Structures are given as C-alpha cells and as structure tokens.
Amino acid sequence: MRPAEELRAAVEAYLRSLTLASELGQLEEALRYSFESKGKRVRPVLCLAVVEAAGGDMEQALPAAAALELVHTFSLVHDDLPAMDDDPERRGRPSSHVEFGDGVALLAGDALLVEALRLALSYEDPGIARELVEATLGMIGGQYRDITGDDDDLAELHRLKTGKLFAASVGLGLRVAGVSERNRAHWRGFGAEIGLLFQVVDDILDEDGLASRLPAAEVRRLADDAANRARAELDAIPGDMSVLRELVDGIAFRTA
C-alpha cells in the first residue's frame, strides 16, 4: 500500500502532465492556474486509495482521480465569481476572476468541467463518466440550494453539495478496480460517511453551517460519530484498509 503522500504526489504529477484540448488556446493558462494551485487533493487521493485497497491498479485510476479534481476545481472557480460568493482569494492566491477577469474565469470553469468529462470518457466503461455526471448534477443542485438560502434541510444540502463528489470518488475507484456490485455496500457506506465527515469538519473550521446552529461540542460529536461509522464500514471490508483509515483520521483532525 502506497502511503497517502505518495498518492498525492502521483495526482500532482499527473495533473501537471495533463494535455488539454489544443482548441482552448491561451485559455489553458487559466485552467492550469486553478488546477495546479496548491490543493489538498482529498477527492483524487481518496479515489486512488480506494483503488489500491480494493486490489486495483492505481495508475489506471489517475484519469478518473484527475477528473474528480477538475470537477471540484470547476465548482470553486464558478463559486468564487462575483455572481456567486464573490471571493477574491482561493488557496492563498487571487481567485481566477481576479487574476483573469470574470469572463475568462467563467469560460475556464466551463472548460474544466468539460475536460473532466473528457478524462472520464477516456475509459472504455461509460459507467465512469455516467457516475461523474450524476455526482456533478447533485453538486450543482446543492450549490443552488446554498445560494438561494434553501438550507432548512442542511443534511440534504451537504449530501448534495459535498457528499455527491465524495461518494463518486469512492464509486469511480470501485469501477476502475472492478469491484462487483454485490461487494460495494460497505464501500458505499464508507463513501457517504467520509463525505459527511468532511463537510462537518468544514463547518467547524469555517464556523458556519452546522457550527452556527449547534453548540460546538455537539458538532464535534457529529464529526466523531461520522468518523467512527466510516471506520466501522472499513472494518467490514476485507483487505488492507490502513491508508483509508489514515485518510479518515486526517480529515477528522484537519485544521485547515
């Protein structure tokens, strides 16, 4: 089992080596500015770790892992636009629209999304692209609820906005590793719990969402419960789950 750091390095190297569509011309610079910037790479690393734990070939999963990161990056670039959160900074640097202007950032986001689909479609199995498309539609639905203040059902908003792409990070890994449908139940449970965990910790760090509605100790308990359920799902899967356990710990105790 490769440690998480090695998987992260593989993701970084693969992203840097990506060949984008030549028709994008100079727009490529804006795409690279966003997806080559320092990110945690949580989703692609999760995908690669699932492939390894499930006995698959990590190298084969790199296009799927990169596709997940590009979908995530597309959502950040569009989220940061003045039409949405109007956020001038991202990952410690000026946001795409501050660096390149609103119009170019809008098109860069669009192109990141389509490049993600192109990577997902590089597999013979169209199920990989289909699962990524379903997850992306859920994510957009979550963002819509978020910007329109439709957050009475915060759990549903989280499940869509964050959970869908985490679930797909596991799901795409299972497909690449060739895990059969009847062996996926605990994996799916794990994907749901780690996505929830990520979002609850996000709320704690950002002091919003759940953290603005519940006492701090209660939100922390929700995070710990999700982490424990994620670990329990891993316990039920045969094989070496050590790297995935580390990822759960890393997300549960992250500080940024």
Add this chain to the structure above:
Amino acid sequence: MRPAEELRAAVEAYLRSLTLASELGQLEEALRYSFESKGKRVRPVLCLAVVEAAGGDMEQALPAAAALELVHTFSLVHDDLPAMDDDPERRGRPSSHVEFGDGVALLAGDALLVEALRLALSYEDPGIARELVEATLGMIGGQYRDITGDDDDLAELHRLKTGKLFAASVGLGLRVAGVSERNRAHWRGFGAEIGLLFQVVDDILDEDGLASRLPAAEVRRLADDAANRARAELDAIPGDMSVLRELVDGIAFRTA
C-alpha cells in the same frame, strides 16, 4: 423523409418531455426557461435530418439531438451573463440572469451542460459523448478568442465557436445511424460547410464579424459559395438528401 417542420416538432416535444435530475430541485425551472423558449433548433433538426437521410431511426437520435440543443443553450446562458456579453434579452424574452439573477443563471448554464452530457451518455456507444465533449471544448475555445478580441484569424474563430457544434450535429447523426467511418468523408465536408454558412449569414444579419470587414457583396458571395459547396457534398452522398437541401436553403436565405 419527414419534412424539417416535423423534425422540429419532434425536437420540441422531446425537450418538453425531458426528465431532469431530481437533485437540481427548483433550479430546473431556470433550465426549462432557457431550453423551452422559442428557438430555431437548427442543430438538433440538422442531426435528425442527417439520421433520416443516412437511413437511421430518427427516434433513436432524439437524445443526441437534445444534447446538442442543451450545449447550445448552455453557451447562450453563459454568453448573456454580465461577465460576458451582458445581454438582457434572448429569443424575445429577458435573459436567464435578468429573470433569475446572475448566480442562478450561472448554475443553470452549468447544469444544462451536464444534462447534455447525461443525454449523450444514455447511448451504449461512448463515442457519442466523446464527440460532443470535443466539440464543446472547441466551442469554448472559440468563445475565449471572441471575448479576448483574438479575432485576427476570423475563420478559425468561426470554425471553433460555431463550426464545431455544427460538425458534431452531423457527426452524432452519423454515429446514431451507424454510418461507417469510410463513408463519412462527404458528410464531414457537408458539416463543415453548413456550419460556415450559418456563421457567415449570422454575420450578415448581425452586421458584425465578416460583415464589418468586407463589402456586403463579397460577404454574400462567401455565403453563397459555402451553400454551393454544402450542396455539392450532398450530391456526392447516395440517398434522399431533399430535407438536408431544404435546410441549406433555409440557412442561406434566413432573415433572423
């Protein structure tokens, strides 16, 4: 051969009957507002007419035809945003961002693009989604050249911004109809010429692009030449090309 009007009616009915991802929630209203509004449906009708002329089953091509229209609609919704052309009207109604706000229009455009890919991925053959993805990347590259004023090579800008999706309208039709690769050469030529024709006539009607650089008679001649070359390509393909000929005439002599 069904006349073009019948194909257009089939597209309209199919678009109205589309089931969108339930996770989009109320955002669906913004998507429908844009794709159910009165449009010429040039690209999907072209796709269906190619399928019929090539001996395929038009019904089978409806998802691909709708996907082409959704990609086109996505590009209009994002083009109209203040970050791009800041256009308050589209098809005789308020633009999406005027009706729903910038943030919702941005997300609606994103969702239209992903729904288009979902339709393209409803086929067993992943080649259909792959061709749509390539065309969309080219279109975005063309839009980028357009908004950054990189229009010295106007022919290349047109080939990307308009031509790519026209070529894909023919290409997706050929795939659905099962036309073999070795029989596609004249079809591809036809696709390139009808896309060029559409854009030149667009420039004449909008009094920009080529029409702002060349004498009116010369631009008209470019349109007529493209129409003649499109007809010549059809002459070289066995089968009943009558509806496609009508489409060429309709585009060559359109007034809106």
